[in-house]
Amino acid sequence: MAFRQFSSVETPCVLLDESKLQDNIRRIQKIADTHHVNVRPHIKTHKCLEIFQLQEDVGAVGITASKTDEALTFINNGVQSVTVAYPLVVESKLNRLITASCLHQVDLRLTIDSFYGLEVIAQVAKRHGKQIGVFLKIDVGLHRCGIVEDDPLILKLATAIQEESILNFLGLLSHAGHAYGAENRDHVWKIAKNEHQILSRVRQKLEAVQIEVKEISVGSTPTILASDTYATITEIRPGNYVFMDRTPLRLGLIQPQEIALSILATVVSVNPEYFIIDAGSKVLSSDQGAHGIAGMEGYGLVYPLDCFEDFGHEMIISKLSEEHGFVARRNFDLPIGSVVRIKPNHSCSVANLANFYVVSNGDKIIDKWKIDARGQVS
Numbered sequence: 001m002a003f004r005q006f007s008s009v010e011t012p013c014v015l016l017d018e019s020k021l022q023d024n025i026r027r028i029q030k031i032a033d034t035h036h037v038n039v040r041p042h043i044k045t046h047k048c049l050e051i052f053q054l055q056e057d058v059g060a061v062g063i064t065a066s067k068t069d070e071a072l073t074f075i076n077n078g079v080q081s082v083t084v085a086y087p088l089v090v091e092s093k094l095n096r097l098i099t100a101s102c103l104h105q106v107d108l109r110l111t112i113d114s115f116y117g118l119e120v121i122a123q124v125a126k127r128h129g130k131q132i133g134v135f136l137k138i139d140v141g142l143h144r145c146g147i148v149e150d151d152p153l154i155l156k157l158a159t160a161i162q163e164e165s166i167l168n169f170l171g172l173l174s175h176a177g178h179a180y181g182a183e184n185r186d187h188v189w190k191i192a193k194n195e196h197q198i199l200s201r202v203r204q205k206l207e208a209v210q211i212e213v214k215e216i217s218v219g220s221t222p223t224i225l226a227s228d229t230y231a232t233i234t235e236i237r238p239g240n241y242v243f244m245d246r247t248p249l250r251l252g253l254i255q256p257q258e259i260a261l262s263i264l265a266t267v268v269s270v271n272p273e274y275f276i277i278d279a280g281s282k283v284l285s286s287d288q289g290a291h292g293i294a295g296m297e298g299y300g301l302v303y304p305l306d307c308f309e310d311f312g313h314e315m316i317i318s319k320l321s322e323e324h325g326f327v328a329r330r331n332f333d334l335p336i337g338s339v340v341r342i343k344p345n346h347s348c349s350v351a352n353l354a355n356f357y358v359v360s361n362g363d364k365i366i367d368k369w370k371i372d373a374r375g376q377v378s
């Protein structure tokens with residue numbers, strides 16, 4: 001029987017297909033190479049040193065991180081260039097990060113969208129005598145962090161960064177996360193185009209007053225998969241692309257077989273409406289999309305082990321308890337003890353909940369990789 005090895009693994013577990021993972025890593029690197037931009041992957045998706053090694057092997061220039069301790073896991077294991085694409089404003093966290101960056105001679109790049117952030121970074125950087133690269137975060141439509149295009153704060157902050165000798169103004173950084181709520185590929189393409197145009201206009205305004213914009217860093221997996229031009233861009237920061245999940249699938253940006261991460265679970269009980277499986281919100285998360293955008297029905301697609309990716313056997317997880325998933329039965333009959341395979345809604349959240357990946361190649365289990373920075377949310 002194909003997938004026999006999968007039915008003997010203890011569940012729930014996160015299964016990672018290494019050849020699909022490698023294909024996804026190569027695919028984005030190829031896009032970057034074609035358009036002459038750097039790849040600085042966001043490691044919040046996988047939080048795993050082994051996977052970053054694969055990204056670095058094909059050309060990644062360093063990492064992007066969100067959180068201090070997530071970044072430290074990679075710095076302490078030899079990563080030399082780190083962008084924290086998150087407004088770090090807490091002195092103790094900056095102190096921890098800058099101390100490690102001095103010790104390991106890391107090229108540290110931070111993100112600012114307020115004078116508060118600028119002042120606290122400059123203060124800690126001066127204390128350590130550490131030169132820090134700084135990006136201004138531009139809000140291109142997600143309306144989370146960043147400064148909108150017409151806000152005079154952009155010029156004021158860029159000027160202040162330039163005048164602060166311990167800081168080195170690098171340029172502009174944005175994340176078009178609202179693409180996760182797009183309707184289709186064309187809609188994502190328009191969001192990416194709009195992002196590039198906003199950044200280009202901001203760059204022109206700054207350069208008109210002799211503020212040099214050396215770098216423009218963008219990145220979300222959907223916008224990178226949908227874009228066809230990178231004219232003003234110097235770097236991309238995709239995260240989700242290593243695994244993919246139901247969002248790029250829903251947007252028509254990938255084929256089902258390109259999703260590298262799945263979850264194995266066991267049917268532990270059956271009632272007239274549902275198969276109950278041993279993966280609930282503590283394994284799958286409760287995400288129905290990313291960035292609070294509920295783009296998908298249910299909490300994952302479920303297949304009997306022998307019918308993975310067979311639409312005729314696809315079921316939906318309609319509800320979650322912490323430790324149980326409710327799989328709508330359709331007309332199938334799955335005996336208690338059967339193993340099922342799940343395509344997740346949001347693979348980044350799934351990875352953060354597990355301790356390790358069970359690594360497979362086709363139907364063989366070949367390894368187990370630690371999720372080194374899992375739970376590092378500080």
Ligand SMILES: Cc1ncc(COP(=O)(O)O)c(C=O)c1O
Pocket residue numbers: 042045064085086174175177219220221222237238239240241
């Ligand atoms: C600031 C920032 N940059 C890059 C990314 C990577 O986006 P994705 O996971 O869609 O590739 C994220 C994801 O949330 C982000 O918040």
